[in-house]
């Protein structure tokens with residue numbers, strides 16, 4: 122017990138457990154009385170329906186407050202709070218009147234560096250750090266991180282494939298967390314993830330050893346100001362929501378890497394590192410760790426409230442560490458949960474999984490999908506969006522009101538907190554008919570155009586929106602490509618929850634829910650060969666050289682008008698559906714089942730798992746034409762081809 126408390130502030134007798142519980146109980150009792158008697162301000166006065174609630178945590182409060190017909194309802198924690206799923210009010214608070222609502226509520230009772238992380242920063246501090254961090258997530262930076270994401274996705278796919286080979290079930294949450302943590306380890310902590318890192322990263326928050334401590338903290342979380350007073354002022358360690366040991370460990374890792382990165386930055390070698398950490402370190406080096414007078418160039422986007430805010434673009438050493446922590450906090454579980462839920466939903470909707478697969482076949486040409494290819498996976502994005510609509514990893518976000526403002530019938534008093542109830546908006550039948558049904562078509566362009574864009578906000582809204590949303594999407598799409606091209610996910614009788622059962626998000630529960638999904642079998646075409654190579658894959662370099670050579674000659678010959686435009690087009694697939702035309706024509710002919718093009722285009726022969734790749738296509742056409750008795754209408758083409766083959770030879 123002694124170790125948990127700050128011995129400088131507390132006398133010896135205080136370490137008596139009974140005495141301590143007594144004091145905390147008295148203080149809690151005082152908080153209750155204050156809350157219910159003295160803080161008599163009621164939401165009704167401000168035109169808002171008020172819901173009286175017992176001791177509940179926030180997400181439940183939102184559910185209860187907005188359970189009926191009301192789009193907006195008030196309640197009290199240790200101050201006034203408002204819950205809303207009214208998209209007009211959300212638009213106003215999140216964007217048009219953002220200058221009155223740019224702070225997240227102070228909910229975190231900790232003495233750790235978390236408090237200096239972007240999510241928890243307030244006022245000028247937030248504006249300065251947000252401005253510094255925004256370019257870190259620009260398109261060019263995301264492209265720069267693509268290799269890391271690919272490597273982590275390949276690892277995850279490999280593990281899943283091994284499970285499939287051994288016909289084992291997959292504890293998806295664990296794998297998804299490892300994937301997400303490994304990207305953060307590399308990009309925000311500058312190192313490979315090992316087991317110790319993963320253990321610590323997954324345990325940023327205290328895991329209270331007994332029930333009464335846990336319940337006490339849960340009750341205190343209902344009174345965040347009081348909770349913070351106990352933790353930050355009285356420094357009662359065991360009430361700290363963060364796990365101090367984990368943070369000390371992670372900080373020690375960072376110290377080494379930051380020192381090394383600083384040296385590189387000062388020697389002009391910072392550009393060698395294309396990750397989040399280096400951008401943070403660069404901001405530190407630029408200001409030499411001091412926050413001075415301020416950058417005079419630009420205001421923070423969306424904050425043109427006339428205040429003339431010109432934050433300086435530098436970070437202190439502790440702020441660099443805090444941002445790495447916050448990336449871990451904000452980026453790990455959110456992305457891992459989305460991946461887990463997405464795979465579960467795909468397993469329970471095989472037809473949708475097949476559609477995702479088909480799109481991948483059409484769009485992704487390379488073994489490691491490029492940034493551009495990833496951005497063309499529109500149906501996959503619809504699936505991810507629908508997953509986050511149905512099961513938003515963050516179900517509620519808050520905004521503190523700086524001044525009292527009235528919007529229509531509702532007055533939002535200064536000092537109150539407005540909670541934007543993401544989950545309730547996403548489940549509102551007004552925006553989403555049959556809201557419990559998983560239907561990615563809700564996010565096709567036509568359906569989206571019919572809906573208020575503020576009815577979908579898994580990443581929050583306005584200038585305070587999630588800074589890592591594009592990175593998260595890139596991670597999710599990349600890993601889905603790598604996994605789904607290898608295996609098909611299915612539910613079986615041991616999967617939890619079972620088919621038809623509700624998939625519930627359990628907040629603040631430890632351990633995390635583990636949804637186990639069966640990987641039924643490998644995709645038919647996924648035939649493995651010794652040393653991890655497929656038979657045809659071994660010939661790919663030869664095919665490629667052959668293709669390049671053919672193309673060079675073919676282009677020259679075409680320019681010299683020695684072959685028809687038709688053949689030129691056929692050779693390079695420059696007309697839409699050309700491969701299908703030829704293949705279909707061939708298939709219709711009798712006795713053609715064993716044509717050699719089958720070998721060439723079998724999806725299992727390539728890592729691409731697709732039929733229409735321009736690089737493989739020449740080989741396909743050559744095989745088709747060379748090995749087949751041509752029908753009359755193909756004779757010209759065949760003659761052209763013969764001339765060409767002679768030239769190539």
Ligand code: HEM
Nearest residue numbers: 239240451452455456515518580581582585586587589593
């Ligand atoms: C599916 C994945 C994710 C979801 C659903 C998600 C959701 C959110 C939400 C709802 C917010 C609050 C926004 C608001 O107040 O309006 C937020 C903030 C934030 N997120 Fe994410 N997030 C995800 C992934 C990530 C990743 C990968 C990172 C970092 C690499 C990240 C970093 C942050 C940070 C730093 C903030 C605080 C922004 C600020 O206060 O200015 N998030 N996120």
